[in-house]
Amino acid sequence: MHEEGMHPVQKEIYRSMTPERKYKIGMSMYWTVRKWKAAGIRMQHPDWSEEQVQAKVKEIFLYVRT
DSSP: OOOTTOOHHHHHHHHHSOHHHHHHHHHHHHHHHHHHHHHHHHHHOTTSOHHHHHHHHHHHHHSOOO
């Protein structure tokens, strides 16, 4: 996590977390974003099946870069 722009209290909380806690938070954020992306795709393509939506989400996240 980038600490630039973080409030000092946020920095202290983050620094005090165990690696396991940071990992769990990161994974929770990852799956939340995947759900949001799927919802957006469903709105754009209401005629798509759930399999098509999930395939598109998988494709998008396969090529994502940081």
